[in-house]
Amino acid sequence: MMVESASETIRSAPSGQNGVGSLSGQADGGGGGGGGAGAASTAGGCAGRDAASGAESNGEMSPAELLHFQQQQALQVARQFLLQQASGLSSPGNNDSKQSASAVQVPVSVAMMSPQMLTPQQMQQILSPPQLQALLQQQQALMLQQLQEYYKKQQEQLHLQLLTQQQAGKQQPKEALGNKQLAFQQQLLQMQQLQQQHLLNLQRQGLVSLQPNQASGPLQNLPQAVCPTDLPQLWKGEGAPGQPAEDSVKQEGLDLTGTAATATSFTAPPKVSPPLSHHTLPNGQPTVLTPRRDSSSHEETPSSHPLYGHGECKWPGCETLCEDLGHFIKHLNTEHALDDRSTAQCRVQMQVVQQLEIQLAKESERLQAMMAHLHMRPSEPKPFSPPVTVSAADSFPDGLVHPPTSAAAPVTPLRPPGLGSASLHSGGPTRRRSSSDKFCSPISSELAQNHEFYKNADVRPPFTYASLIRQAILETPDRQLTLNEIYNWFTRMFAYFRRNTATWKNAVRHNLSLHKCFVRVENVKGAVWTVDEREYQKRRPPKMTGSPTLVKNMISGLSYGALNASYQAALAESSFPLLNSPGMLNPGSTSSLLPLSHEDVGAPVELLSSNGSSSPPRLSPPQYGHQVQVKEEPAEAEEDGRPRPPLVPPNPNTTGPVEDRDLEEELPGEELS
DNA sequence: GTGTTTTTAAACATAC
């Protein structure tokens, strides 16, 4: 058969660096390759062919796309702010900017030069995930800070207005509204139009997502789209032609005649009130990025007035020039006294502030979601135990984070091997697997370290089906599982495999049949599957000597081993302490229990294994093999005439786990090759 | 361009 010949070819193939090369193919090629087409065909084809699986596929596409879209938005935001940084700073090369860039580990050249010309995709490719994440966080923080700043300012304005009107306005007779009211309504209309325009612009830029519940309501979507820096300008509009002012008011939902019920909502101090209220970023860079150069610093001086800045009245839409504070106070008391117009403006301001607050909350929520998502990203460039810590990765220099065996994965640290799609579509159908198989991460240790992650996060594990099946089987005391138990292991261990059952189960069956390393053993109760470890290791070309790639891998492996301590130290500080807890470490490394002959494994691999293996000291008993039933009647299984797996004792009684563990150092076969 | 590996889809067979 084809399979047979293929296997034989594999065995006899001299392909030196295949230990690495095949791993690359396995991880990226296989995953990515099948992924793209498979995903597409699954989404489409299954819908017609299999209603259930089609629905699943379609169902899973949406969140992935949404996630991707949000990532794109975030990248756009990052670009925007980088652009502002680049243009706003007087000298791009000054210390502040450098500190800023270095603080987030974003290359200065990239951070300062690229935003104008980089697409989000390019940024994704150029920036490593930690850098990208740091950049995103920085820019999100910037945006939040801006919003908060403006929110604060508006609040101050509003309070002051109310205060002034309460004190001074009471004595003054009410002015006739008449034209003023009309003009104000026209201003509202103008503001609405500007906001709509701005919203469209932002949506075009991907800065604001057009969500169904937002797109319909002008009141909601308008202020949401308002950039804090633009809001003051919205008050200054000339009378808008066309639409009657009343209509605009109604459409906008700004009930000028209503009570100021909403006013109470913002009197409470905003919960998002920034600890970073000052104008410094977490990285120390001052927030001089926005055009809001005129307000904050000046207004916050004790002798100033929140509504007075740069010699002019900051009352929304006023901008009357006042020579000094006294003039301004006088102007304030006369022009902005307690009347209907001022009240209406106040209410509008309330709406603005309220919407800003809403937007801030939404943005904050989005930020949290993004950070949570990025934090749990399983396939970071850090190949060993990817999802453990992004934050740790952030704190690492590139040399530490990036794949030690980067033969296949580009030496370019800026092009994360799987970040592009897989990590951003963590829940999506993309098949691009990114890391561990490729980068020689022992599956058992990685699974051990990230057990909880894979268990809960809808992320495709970066292992091949074969390696997962093997792991499942090896985790059981007797190294054998029925197909259904393998299914259960998949679903138990990986949230990802709780969906699309038809697809991956088929793949599991296919792999079981395809790979000679999986041996089916007949049982009275049915068939169980075992692993022929020798065959499994044969999948990897044993000899890797002489290959430059191998040399690189060896070096990388050694580096990895040497750096492992630092990495572990960083892990300790990660925000996934659970995964670093001793109990979490390597609970399922029963794969290492298997007695293995290393004869098929090339010496370099052993070198890598001994030096570079991140297998935790171990060994705790399997923790998640509890559902696996111990197969019985192994003797009968021997009668079926099928070749017994030479290295897999079907009889649990003959298995001495302790001895086995001593025998096997987590073989690099799958993981290292 | 070729070969390898993996994934996915699909058809088919068999057993329960």
Added chain:
DNA sequence: GGTATGTTTAAAAACA
């Protein structure tokens, strides 16, 4: 007949 299991083929993709 439906479902689970197992086998096989084919196509696609990525990578060396």
